[in-house]
Amino acid sequence: MTVLTPEIETAAPPSSQRLLKELPREKLAWMLQRMCEIRYFEEKAEDLYIRGQVHGTMHLSIGQEAASVGSIATLRPEDLIIHHHRGHGHTIAKGANLTTMMAEFLGKEPGYCRGRGGSMHIADIPGGNLGATGVVGGGIPTAVGIALALQMRRTDQILLSYFGDGATNEGEFHESLNMASTWKLPVVFICDNNQYGMSMHVTKVMNIQHISERAASYGIPGQSVDGNDVLAVYEAVLAADEHARSGQGPSLIDLMSYRWRGHSKSDRNLYRTPQEIDEWKHKCPIRRFKQVLVDGGVMTRDEVEGIDQTAKTAIDHAAEEALTFPEPSPENMEAEVYAP
Amino acid sequence: MTANTTREITYLEAVREAMVQEMRLDQEVFLIGEDVGTYGGAFGVSKGMLEEFGPERIRDTPISEAAIAGAATGAALMGMRPIMEIMFMDFLTISMNQLVNAAAKMRFMFGGKCSIPMVIRAPSGSGTGAAAQHSQSLEAWFVNVPGIKVVAPSSPYDAKGLLVTAIRDNNPVLFMEHKLLYRMKGPVPEESYRIPLQSAEVKREGRDLTIVAYSIMVPRALEAAEKLAVEGIEVEVVDPRCLKPLDVDTIARSVSKTGRALIAHEAPVTGGFGGELAAVIVASEAFDYLDAPIRRLAGRDVPIPYNRTLERAAVPQVEDIVAAARALAQEGK
Numbered sequence: 001m002t003v004l005t006p007e008i009e010t011a012a013p014p015s016s017q018r019l020l021k022e023l024p025r026e027k028l029a030w031m032l033q034r035m036c037e038i039r040y041f042e043e044k045a046e047d048l049y050i051r052g053q054v055h056g057t058m059h060l061s062i063g064q065e066a067a068s069v070g071s072i073a074t075l076r077p078e079d080l081i082i083h084h085h086r087g088h089g090h091t092i093a094k095g096a097n098l099t100t101m102m103a104e105f106l107g108k109e110p111g112y113c114r115g116r117g118g119s120m121h122i123a124d125i126p127g128g129n130l131g132a133t134g135v136v137g138g139g140i141p142t143a144v145g146i147a148l149a150l151q152m153r154r155t156d157q158i159l160l161s162y163f164g165d166g167a168t169n170e171g172e173f174h175e176s177l178n179m180a181s182t183w184k185l186p187v188v189f190i191c192d193n194n195q196y197g198m199s200m201h202v203t204k205v206m207n208i209q210h211i212s213e214r215a216a217s218y219g220i221p222g223q224s225v226d227g228n229d230v231l232a233v234y235e236a237v238l239a240a241d242e243h244a245r246s247g248q249g250p251s252l253i254d255l256m257s258y259r260w261r262g263h264s265k266s267d268r269n270l271y272r273t274p275q276e277i278d279e280w281k282h283k284c285p286i287r288r289f290k291q292v293l294v295d296g297g298v299m300t301r302d303e304v305e306g307i308d309q310t311a312k313t314a315i316d317h318a319a320e321e322a323l324t325f326p327e328p329s330p331e332n333m334e335a336e337v338y339a340p
Numbered sequence: 341m342t343a344n345t346t347r348e349i350t351y352l353e354a355v356r357e358a359m360v361q362e363m364r365l366d367q368e369v370f371l372i373g374e375d376v377g378t379y380g381g382a383f384g385v386s387k388g389m390l391e392e393f394g395p396e397r398i399r400d401t402p403i404s405e406a407a408i409a410g411a412a413t414g415a416a417l418m419g420m421r422p423i424m425e426i427m428f429m430d431f432l433t434i435s436m437n438q439l440v441n442a443a444a445k446m447r448f449m450f451g452g453k454c455s456i457p458m459v460i461r462a463p464s465g466s467g468t469g470a471a472a473q474h475s476q477s478l479e480a481w482f483v484n485v486p487g488i489k490v491v492a493p494s495s496p497y498d499a500k501g502l503l504v505t506a507i508r509d510n511n512p513v514l515f516m517e518h519k520l521l522y523r524m525k526g527p528v529p530e531e532s533y534r535i536p537l538q539s540a541e542v543k544r545e546g547r548d549l550t551i552v553a554y555s556i557m558v559p560r561a562l563e564a565a566e567k568l569a570v571e572g573i574e575v576e577v578v579d580p581r582c583l584k585p586l587d588v589d590t591i592a593r594s595v596s597k598t599g600r601a602l603i604a605h606e607a608p609v610t611g612g613f614g615g616e617l618a619a620v621i622v623a624s625e626a627f628d629y630l631d632a633p634i635r636r637l638a639g640r641d642v643p644i645p646y647n648r649t650l651e652r653a654a655v656p657q658v659e660d661i662v663a664a665a666r667a668l669a670q671e672g673k
């Protein structure tokens with residue numbers, strides 16, 4: 001087991017510098033664009049919400065974009081993810097159609113779940129996104145079953161199973177990691193650690209320093225990573241993917257980041273200081289990655305900002321189009337509950 | 341109750357006041373749950389309580405519903421009077437083993453040698469756009485478990501008086517708080533008072549038909565009754581308030597008078613508590629007075645959808661109650 005003590009910095013560590021040279025430019029551009037799309041999607045979602053155009057709740061992952069993108073960037077197209085309520089980032093990184101996704105957020109019939117699921121439950125089953133659960137930790141046992149099916153069918157696919165730091169205190173987390181480890185299932189458990197479960201800082205709800213230490217209980221590799229460094233995330237998750245794909249079983253990767261926004265729509269942020277939030281805004285993973293790309297000579301400042309602008313335009317279009325989509329009809333809901 | 345100590349407060353404040361007053365009286369009463377401290381509870385019910393009682397008695401927990409239920413059960417076994425808050429009723433599914441196999445059964449299983457005086461406060465119901473996993477009304481699961489009592493108050497007054505009684509009860513009591521009722525205002529006495537659990541209340545008198553409704557369906561039935569009164573249909577609204585133990589007499593007396601019963605609840609119709617209500621009415625003296633079949637108006641047999649239109653359509657609204665009551669008032673005439 002390796003336990004890193006990440007100093008979450010604003011510059012790229014040496015390993016990132018190496019990746020910057022190794023990864024194709026298109027891949028790096030893809031990563032930046034997805035990160036920007038996530039940011040703009042969520043800002044748009046927030047705006048629509050404030051303007052009263054959304055009924056329901058949402059959980060924004062602004063500030064955590066590097067974790068979603070850096071991890072999913074390691075996957076092959078046929079690989080799978082299953083995730084949790086703060087899931088816009090994973091969904092976009094896995095390649096969701098932005099308009100269809102926005103339509104789901106708005107509860108429209110052409111949305112991914114035909115308006116039945118909403119922000120907290122977006123799934124794109126054909127796209128390999130096996131859905132978000134609103135029950136904390138609830139997706140982790142399901143991940144065991146998905147990975148079991150992959151193993152029993154002898155595919156080379158793997159699964160990334162996402163959950164928050166708070167979820168690692170659920171019994172379901174412990175039962176699942178133990179089972180997956182025992183059976184050497186092809187899954188990587190990824191903790192999107194934004195340091196809080198609603199108002200509870202990790203230090204108040206667990207008596208260990210790093211969530212990755214929990215891996216020791218299941219005899220699997222555990223690693224805590226600077227989750228604001230998209231390349232560091234990429235590197236750690238890729239290694240865990242290879243471990244899983246080669247039949248050696250699961251790992252636990254703790255991606256340490258921070259949630260800039262409140263937990264959900266109603267959060268008075270009584271449990272943290274404005275200074276703390278500001279400090280983390282200075283560690284913006286997007287601004288940091290842009291700087292790394294420019295400093296590393298991969299792109300010019302103009303190219304980087306061009307990608308940012310493309311992402312913004314894509315989100316604006318998605319929202320504009322989705323807002324015109326039809327509402328679902330309540331007529332035959334019963335008929336949708338059971339499969340024929 | 342004296343008039344000068346009664347003021348208008350919300351349902352949420354009434355719940356909080358019951359807890360605060362009981363905690364001031366008795367060191368053994370404490371609140372345990374997720375984000376009940378600094379955050380003040382997901383819906384703000386325990387706001388300010390941490391400041392008064394401190395972190396030991398307003399106990400924030402990790403996100404661990406099985407352990408929360410177990411901790412409450414164990415402390416109750418020791419004679420304390422824990423109030424456990426589950427953030428959403430839906431997550432009682434995770435607490436189920438402790439509640440159903442331990443808390444509910446220990447007294448009986450151990451030959452009556454112990455009791456489990458605990459309250460499980462559970463925000464329930466739909467209407468907030470929180471979709472399928474944050475909107476359920478699971479009361480029917482619990483009434484089928486001997487050893488647990490189930491309360492579902494519909495007004496601030498009832499919420500306070502019933503919660504005090506629930507805290508003082510020597511058994512596990514599931515206390516359902518509908519999220520849409522939290523902001524409802526009503527008169528509540530400042531001083532502590534108790535409402536017996538097994539006591540239904542006639543919320544409105546009428547001669548033409550009885551609507552048996554609880555929780556959010558009570559204000560909706562009362563609003564429907566106002567509309568029907570304009571048409572000359574006089575509806576009586578009976579609120580059981582406590583589903584288990586159930587005050588059958590008050591319900592049977594009302595149905596005997598009106599000869600017609602419409603049962604309204606939000607949970608899905610199939611296997612819902614409405615079936616039990618219909619069965620006890622049929623088995624009571626009211627059977628001889630029935631002029632029409634008993635009708636149930638309940639949630640549709642679907643998970644709660646996200647979209648606002650679908651969500652509204654999934655559970656009875658005022659207009660649905662008006663239509664169903666109007667039809668029932670004419671049936672068999």
Ligand SMILES: Cc1ncc(C[n+]2csc(CCOP(=O)(O)OP(=O)(O)O)c2C)c(N)n1
Pocket residue numbers: 059085086134135136137163164165166167168192194196197198263374403405427431434
């Ligand atoms: C089983 C369960 N318990 C409680 C909740 C309420 N809740 C929703 S999100 C959340 C915090 C989750 O924290 P974490 O796992 O760290 O994820 P984050 O929200 O920080 O992304 C809580 C308590 C829930 N949805 N499900």
Ligand SMILES: [Mg+2]
Pocket residue numbers: 164165166192193194195196197198
């Ligand atoms: Mg968290």
